[in-house]
Each structure stands twice: as structure tokens, then as C-alpha cells.
Amino acid sequence: MAWADLPPDLLGAVIARLPHPGDRARICAACRGWRSAARRRVRHQPPWLVHPDCTFCTTGRDGACFFPRIPGLPDNATCLGAAGAGWLALDCTDDVFRRTPIWDNFSYETRTFVVYARPDVKHRHTYLLHNPFSNVTVPLPELDAIIGHVAETFEVRKVLMRSNPEDLIAVATSNRHYNVILCRPGKGAHVLPLLRVIDVAFLGDDMLYGITSGDELVAFHLGKGVDGRPQVTRFRLVIVNPMAGYYNKHSWSWPADDTTASDYCYEYDGLEKDGNDDESNDEDDEAPYQEKNGNEEEEEADDEAEAANPEDDEEEEEEVDTSFNADDDVSDYEVREGDWELPYEAKDETFTARYLVPSLSGELLLVRHQYELTLDSGSYTNKVEVFKADVMAGRWIPVTAHDDGLGKDEALFLSRSFSKSTRAHGDVEPGLVHYVSGHMDDVLDTRSWSIRKMTFRWPRQRDLADDKWQTWLFPPELVL
Template sequence: MASTTTGAGWSNLPAALLVAGVLARLPFPGDRARVRAVCRAWRSAVRHHVRHQLPWMVLPDGSFCTTGQGGGFFFQQIPGLPENATCIAAAGDAWLALDCTDDVFRRTSIWGCYCSSTGTFVEPRPDVKHEHTYLLHNPFSNVTVPLLELDAIVGHVAETFEIRKVLMRSTPEDVIAVTTNNWNYNVILCRPGKGTHVLPNFRVIDVAFLGDTLYGVTSGEELVAYRLGEDEDGRPEVTKIELVIRNPMAAYYEDGWWTWPQDDDNSNGGVDMSNSDEHDEEAPQQADGNEQENQEEYSSEEEQEVLVNSLIINGDMTVSDNEGIDNDVDDRFNVPYEAFDEIYTGRYLVKSLGGEELLLVRHQHISSLKSGRYTLKVEVFKADLIMGKWVAANGLAKDEALFVSRSFSKSTRAQGDIEEGLVHYASNYIDDVFDTRSWTIRNMTFRWPWQRKSMSDQWLTWLFPPELVV
């Protein structure tokens, strides 16, 4: 009799309480499917409340955050991750790109890098190198795909070396695009079991696939098209490289030391750079940089200069980050020091919901000692590949929403907790979104857990779980 009473009580649990108290704490679709099987009332609650959840915000140490109408929750670890794994990016829906390494810098919290004795933050060193093993991992199916070909190229690198994005064209067996901060390895094409192809350095900061073409955008908002092919063994190749949108930012080349290779204009307004002699496609065997393994501590100004020079030799930190400080950097070193607001601009390349257009999201935010961090401006553009220019978008498509980050961006269908017309940006402190329906910046409907603040923005990535079929 007691068992019957208990069962009736659970089945009569209000749907709102079920969502907030049970389902919100079960982020995996498999667990939610088991909840659905308990009784008819719970199946109905699952159908109406959790079919379309917001993506997870994954931290590099393997922890993750969720949010939605049931509240925001933090989970210590994604089950099944390999030992010493750093989450470097989402490679596609349900897939993570992992770096198994004893280099803990990227997966160490902001305050874990703080040295109390010196009052400074520990920075990665260009003269210290680690071994790296790269994997694709699906935490929902527990399938892992080794990227041995990538290990052979960037498996022994300095602490300053960064993989910024790992993007699958379709499946783990297909072409994968990898972007880094290293000018010798700006963009790498990898196909598991087949081989790799290292592309010339064109200062690409973000990439997106559109059919058989990989597009790359620079911090100057040029758009480069890599026409993809393969050799007889299935190794990825590039049949043609075109500059399809020229630099619209006049001040981008003020340094004067680097310019695009010149060629005759194509009929589509682009520049064919496939046969340029200014870039060598034969890359070194490893991105080791310095041959000497000097791991001494540097203290004097002369020794600090050695560190800076080794960054240049390594080729690290020479490809501009996706987020650039718009202020005059020299002002930050004036004596006496005066605090001022810093403005950052991030640029993200996204394939549209329909899969036929390229979108560029320009997100400008401010960091202020007085008012914290918040979004200053968001702009959305479409690539006009015929005219060779960016065109301001009038809004997003019907039922479209955008999620952007340095390591993974996606246009998705707005359903359930995902609201139409919004642009979400992965951030540790910014609590606003951009509404393209009214072109206004507003507060989030759902708040993310505070634990996301332990990591820098650049290391956060979106992960879209498989949709639960109910």
C-alpha cells in the first residue's frame, strides 16, 4: 500500500516543480528520456518543457553550465572525459575537441594563475614545451576519434601555442578545420586516417564551412575562400584560394609590414591567391619554435626581451586574436598609471540557419572598473560574395537565433528556451544578449551560474546536446 501511495504522489508532482527540481539537474538527454518513461504525466512535462534546451557552456577543465526555465546549474565534470583532458572547442553538434596534455595553463582558473607573492598573473612561456594528444569526443555516445595527423604537426608545442577552433565539416571522418595563433599553422585541414594540409598564413581568426568551401575571416574583416578538394588517397587539398572580400578598414595596415599578395581581379571581385610566391605551403614538421629548451626564470628587462623574441621565433601570438583591444595600448603603460575603460571587438563567422549564407557578427564590449563589463554594440552582416562586400543584415531569419564564441558559433532554430532573433555570446561576466528584432541590448532571460566567471571568455565554448525525441 505504501508503494502505491508513493507512486501516485510522484505522478502528481506539478510540472513546474518537476522541471525546476528534477529535469534541470539532468542535462543529458539519456537521463531525461528515463524521466519521461516514469509515467504519463512526466512524459507530458518532458514534451512541453525540455525538448529544446539552450546549449551548454563548457569550460576548458571539463566542467559545464546549463540554464533555462528550470534555473542555472553548474556541473563539475562531463562524464567519460580522458585523463588530463582540456576542452579546447566544440567541433560540431554533440562533439568536443580535446587536448590531452600535462600543460594545465588553459584549464586553470583565472585566480589559479594568480601569484600572491608577486601580485601578478602567471603567463604561458614560449620556452617551455609540452606533449599534446588531440581527440574528438562525443560525451553523449562516448565515442572518441584520435586526431593522430594533428598530433604529428602540433603535438609538441610551446605553452604560448593556442588552438583556437576545431570545426568539423560534417562528421569526424570528414574534413576538419583547425585554427591557431601560430603564423606557421594559421589554418590546418585534417582528415582522420588520411592526412593534413597546412594553409598559408592569411591572418585568419575564424572559419566556417559553406558547402565545399572553407571561408576564413581576418580581424580586418577580409573574407578568404579556400576551395576544397582531395588527392587520390583522400588527403584534403585546396584547389584555389580567393580573397572574396577586400579590407574595408582603412587603419588595419598602419604597421605597413604585411600586405595581401597582389593578383589580377577575378570576375567575382575577389583576388586569386592560389599561386602566390609569398607564402610557402610546405610547413615545418613540428611547431617547436626554439630548439633550445631553456626553462630558467627571467627577471631582468633584457631577459624579458628574450621571451618576447622567442614568441616571434615560435610564430605564436602573431596571428591576431578574435578579440582586439580598440584603445591605444601604449596608454596602458603611462606613468603614473590611470585606469581607463577598455573596449574590445570580437568578430565571429557563422553559417546561416538555411545554410546558404555567411554571417559576420561584430560584438563590441567595454570593460570598466566602475561599471563592470557589458555590451556596447552588436552588428550583424551578410557576405555578398558576388559584389565582394559585407552588407548590413536587416535581422535574422524567421525562427533563427545565434550563439557565438571564439571556439564555436552556430545558427540554430529558436524553439523552447531558445528565443527567436537573439544573439548570445559566451562570456564569463557579460549578462546581456542582443535582440535583432528591436536592435537593442537587453538582459538575459535566463542567468548562467557564477562558476563561468572562473575562466576567461576566450576559453568558453558552446556545446549543443542531441535533441531529445519525445
């Protein structure tokens, strides 16, 4: 049998094992028969699922896991998540805890994880944007200078491009000093601390929105400073939730009206800090901003008390470097529900993950995925809720079965580090909400407003990675 006469099913199986668009383009150029087979399968490729160790799984009917890692990446790179369509955010570091897959730290004898992140151990980090399809790398020295020397417990929750790597980039972290960072490569950075933001999303050219673990929505008005440096001219809380659970544990409140960024931010232009200074971003150093609240004397007294009690200082450092949530092993992004006064008592656990994502119609959506982690039967979804932001009225509007659900031919792909609304095509059905939390194989079908099984199965290797760090990556469309 000639190569050009291979059966379409066999050609389809071969194409499924060649996920890179360049390889598929070469298949299309081989002959008319191969081009015809590829045209039916590869023009609109479903998203990949990339693991923190930079290996990946393809999705769809022919989904498979690929080892080793994505070619062209630095050896010491960890994938923080997708920063945009076709782009990955990378963290290059010798931080073994961050780069080691979670199950490598599990002891089957003791049934516990033997390696945990430590707030007293810090590492040097270098951040990059990388496009694995064009093999283009863009360094982010502005992030290196601000969060380039951090503890193992420090987390970059999201790195999000507004349009391209040369434009504005938003970074959300777990640290109170650098909660939201805006940077533009070669232009400088702008830092907003103490906002409790766990997820961010651009909407239009001049707005950035952030969501808190209490379902509160923050609106950032974007601008430009001298020489194109990014700025937040003002920000305000547009949706308030006075019943947010963290108010019971944290004495934290918002100003009643708009807040000007000059009272609350720190601007970095690349000249104020030496990026080679190991102590330039030490968590124990003075915070890179000044809060104008007239409490300098109280802060000095606290510093003296901490110096006299080093044990208390160590406890305080751990609280600072971990996420804002009171539970060390659960971030604000994925809140554990219920009463936990008896941690030694074995019981089922309920988690709620939150995702902020713009729809194709330009509306801002909040998706809450609540799932149960049981002792015997694994995980299952309790419910999935979708809300639209009504900024003018200051409230979330539930999207229910009586509404139209998602837009026509629209599907959502949600993960902690990257979420996207996309047109449905091929193996991607319209009206479905996909999520990676909880290692579950179900989706929300907004056409019937029910939880049902996915149309395709995840590859088995997908369950070996920590789903908290898995991210969707959308390959470019192949022009045939």
C-alpha cells in the same frame, strides 16, 4: 504521495538537474506522468556552456552549473571548444598553464596573475574529438604530428567539423606556420600558413571561409588529393579592408589574384614525420612549407644574425608563438581598441570580438561585439553589428533595423571556439544574438535592434571561468 503523482513543477526541477539526454530518456520511460512533464521541457534542450576544465553550465530558466567534469573524458583533457553539434575538441596535455582555470592564477594581494604562458616552455599534446552523449572518441593523429609539441603560448582557436568526425576538419591556430590546418582522420592533412585568419566557417561542401582581425574575408576552395587527402586548390581574398589596423605594424600583403595552394601550402600524409620525435614540430625548426619568393639568401642572413644574438632570438620566438597582435595578452580575435602608449595609466578598455557564422538561409554572417571593460562598474556592451558577406561585390552589407534581421525563428549563439545559428524553441527566443565575451548578461534583439537583458540568468559559477575559452555545446534532440 506516489512517485507518479509528483507535481509538474517539482518534476521540472528534477529534470533540470539531469541534463544528459540519456537520463532524460529514462525519465520519459518511467510512466506517462513523467513522460508528459519531460515532453514540455526536454525535447529541445537549450545549449550547454562548456568551460575549458570540462565542467559545464546548462542554460534556460532552470540553468545550473555541474561539477565535476563531463563524465567519460580523459583526466588530462582540456576542452578547446565544440567541433560540431554534440562534439567537443579535446587537448590532452600536461600543460599546467592551459589546464588551470584562470582565477587559480590570480593573486589577491598583488591584484595580478602570477602565472603566465611562456614561449620557451613546450609540451606534448594529443588531440581528440569526443561526443559526451554517445561516449565516442575519435583521435586526430594528423594534428598530433603537426602541432603536437608546442609552446604554452600556442593557441588552437577553433576546431570545426564539416559534417562528421570522419569528414573534413578545419583548425585555426595563432601560429604563423600553421594558421589554417585541414585534416581528415586517416587520410592526411593540409597546412596553410601566414594568412592571419582568426575564425573559419564551412559553407557548402566545397568552400571554407576565414575572417581576419581586419574584417577581411578569405575564400578557400576545397578539394581532394590522392587517397582522399584534403586539399585547398586555390584561395583568394574576396573582401578587402585596406584600412585594417595591422597594416601599420606588419609588412604583409595579399597577391592581387587567386593563389594556387601548391605555392603556399604543406601537405602531410602521416609518413613524413615521426609523431614520437619530440623535436619534429619545434617552433625553431624549418617551417613545413616553402614560400617561393626568392628570399632564401636573406633568410639565411637572418638566421646567422639570430645565432649571434641569442637575446634577439628569444624575443623573436616570443613573437612567433604568441598571436599576431602586438599585445601579448590580447589575441586578434578580441582586439583591444585605443592608444596604449602609456600602459601604466589606469583607464577603461574597449574590446571588439568577431564571429563568423553561417545563417540558416545559407548566408555568411560577420558579428562584431564591442564592449567596454570599466574600472568600477564591470563590463557593458557598446554595440553589436551584424553584416552579410556579398562575395560578388566584395563587401560586407550591414544588417540594420530596416532589414528583416535574422530569419524567422532563428537565433545565434556565438563564442570564440564555436558559433551556430539555430532554430528558436523553448527558452530560446527568435531574433536574439547570444555571445559569451565580456561576462555580460545581455543579448542583441534583432527584432527591435536593441541591446536588452537575456530571458534567463547565467549561473554564478559561469563567471569564474575565462570566457575566451568557453564554448556552446548543443545536445542532440530527444525523440519522444
